[in-house]
Structures are given as C-alpha cells and as structure tokens.
Amino acid sequence: xxxxxxxxxxxxxxxxxxxxxxxxxxxxxxxxxxxxxxxxxxxxxxxxxxxxxxxxxxxxxxxxxxxxxx
Amino acid sequence: xxxxxxxxxxxxxxxxxxxxxxxxxxxxxxxxxxxxxxxxxxxxxxxxxxxxxxxxxxxxxxxxxxxxxx
DNA sequence: ATGTGACTTACAGTCCGTG
DNA sequence: CCACGGACTGTAAGTCACA
Numbered sequence: 001x002x003x004x005x006x007x008x009x010x011x012x013x014x015x016x017x018x019x020x021x022x023x024x025x026x027x028x029x030x031x032x033x034x035x036x037x038x039x040x041x042x043x044x045x046x047x048x049x050x051x052x053x054x055x056x057x058x059x060x061x062x063x064x065x066x067x068x069x070x
Numbered sequence: 071x072x073x074x075x076x077x078x079x080x081x082x083x084x085x086x087x088x089x090x091x092x093x094x095x096x097x098x099x100x101x102x103x104x105x106x107x108x109x110x111x112x113x114x115x116x117x118x119x120x121x122x123x124x125x126x127x128x129x130x131x132x133x134x135x136x137x138x139x140x
Numbered sequence: 141a142t143g144t145g146a147c148t149t150a151c152a153g154t155c156c157g158t159g
Numbered sequence: 160c161c162a163c164g165g166a167c168t169g170t171a172a173g174t175c176a177c178a
Contacts, residue, residue, distance in 0.1 A: 007126045036154050049121045056077045070137045095141060106173055
C-alpha cells in the first residue's frame with residue numbers, strides 16, 4: 001500500500017474492468033497505450049501513483065473519456 | 071511546453087477556474103490542499119505532469135469530485 | 141499575490157527476469 | 160497470461176530566493 005487513500009485502488013480496478021470489457025491482456029493494453037506491460041500490472045494493483053499524461057494514454061487505449069475512469 | 075497534449079492545459083485552466091469560484095488565492099488553495107504555493111502555479115500553467123494523489127488533494131480542496139476536474 | 145530558475149530527494153516508469 | 164522482484168533512468172515532488 002503506497003497510500004491510505006482509495007483513489008489508486010479505485011482507479012486500478014476501473015482500468016482492469018475496462019480492459020476486460022475490451023478483451024485485452026495487460027500486454028495488449030500496454031502496447032495500445034504505449035506503456036510498459038509491468039507498469040499496467042502495477043497500476044491495476046494500485047502500486048503506482050500514475051501521472052495525468054499516462055491517465056490520458058490509458059483512457060485513449062480503453063476508448064473512454066478521462067472522466068469515465070473515475 | 072512539456073507535452074503536445076492539451077490535457078495538462080485543460081486541467082490547469084479548470085483548477086484556476088474552480089479556485090476563482092471559491093475565491094481563493096494560489097496560496098490559500100495550496101494551504102487547503104497541503105501543497106506548495108509555487109506548485110499550484112506550475113499546475114495552473116501546465117508546467118507539471120501532476121500525479122493522481124495530488125489531483126485528489128486538489129479536488130478535495132476545491133470541493134469537487136475528481137471527475138469534475140475533467 | 142504570482143512567476144521563475146535552480147536545486148535535491150523521492151518515486152514514476154522501464155527492462156530484465158522468475159514461478 | 161499475470162504477479163512479483165531487482166536494478167536502473169528520468170522526471171515529478173517539493174522548496175527557496177528573488178523578481
């Protein structure tokens with residue numbers, strides 16, 4: 001746990017949920033978002049405090065507005 | 071310019087807008103969000119790629135959901 | 141009240157791998 | 160296919176003096 005806030009957890013769960021809906025593996029999502037495969041895993045497990053530019057990359061790869069990730 | 075994306079700009083403008091609506095100075099917002107005054111300025115000017123935990127701090131200080139910052 | 145340059149420390153993010 | 164680890168590099172976090 002890197003923080004006592006739930007926001008990273010919720011964000012990670014949301015990414016996982018949308019990734020599944022798009023039938024993507026972590027690796028495929030990583031490719032689409034131009035991020036590293038291990039990093040996607042860390043985000044889903046709420047182990048990293050993601051930055052805004054990468055949030056946008058994920059939103060695009062998952063075909064949703066940034067808003068819908070929250 | 072730290073990126074060719076507009077998301078940091080839009081985010082900064084949104085923070086500034088909400089800050090004005092709450093009639094706060096950058097200094098006062100910084101205090102409420104437990105961030106540094108100069109850091110708030112950098113965010114509003116889109117000079118920093120803010121992380122999710124700090125986005126949450128700003129949302130709380132501005133009394134909106136994270137969603138509403140986008 | 142805010143912008144800016146300079147700075148150090150912490151951690152975002154990558155890359156190699158394993159079970 | 161994913162969780163997790165170690166080692167690494169780049170950049171965000173956070174602060175300050177001064178304009």
